Amino acid sequence: MNIGDASKQSNLPPKTIRYYEDIGLIKPLRDANGYRSFRDRDIHKLVFLARSRALGFTIEDCRNLLALWDDQTRASADVRAIAKDHLSQIENKITDLQAIHSTLSQLVHDCAGDHRPDCPILKTLETFPKTS
Amino acid sequence: MNIGDASKQSNLPPKTIRYYEDIGLIKPLRDANGYRSFRDRDIHKLVFLARSRALGFTIEDCRNLLALWDDQTRASADVRAIAKDHLSQIENKITDLQAIHSTLSQLVHDCAGDHRPDCPILKTLETFPKTS
DNA sequence: CATAGGGATTCCAGTCACTGGAGGGTCAAG
């Protein structure tokens, strides 16, 4: 299977697939003409990567998850640890964003948003207290 | 005021301050010895930048906000538009993260996390339906 | 006066995860 079809199967752009080969996540074979030749296993890995990335795992997370996936004797606890760690990062990010959201929506609410120059948003940006 | 003090006042690392000068956000004077010399106005801008970045505005947003801040005749509506746009981006990001969070926490919940190789997380990463 | 330290300067390279583009080779259809 050529890269175009692999792209369709995995829903990843060809550029990204080449990049994943570059950094050693996949190792497709090569045809005589130099074209990459993707086996089922490669496609499977690409799908796996697309899913994992869509869930926000970093490339290094993906590398570890793929290694565990390849290892039939892995303990599910190892996978779970990576996922839990990622989960708590997501929770932190959501908390941060919610704090930002509440500050900013208050500002937007307070701002008349008319033609006059008076603007509480800018005023606050000058004096907003330190975020720890 | 030298860059070290400006760094303390604004809570931004010196590297970042130099970077902000590079990309034209601030224009500190120079002393005879070549050291940057920060006036109150520069410090004020740095504080403004630190606040805005902490609220997740991009550098380009900050550039626009600073220009409005400099412009005493600006309309508050212009500032409000930038802030509202940013706000809706934040809302989207929170929604995305919450969806990811719910998927992933279900997976973590389903996973025994023991020494056995059976792992629903990896299984799902192979087959998780497309994210639109 | 030599020197040691702390701080300042510039410039180059690296981060993360791609993405765009140039310049060229390959293949199947008409």
Place this chain on the structure above:
DNA sequence: CTTGACCCTCCAGTGACTGGAATCCCTATG
């Protein structure tokens, strides 16, 4: 035989810094 779709590699750019090297400046101490 040409067209157009596909494939290849390599280089550079993104955003917002960050790290490090090599060098310079200032102050204080022996």
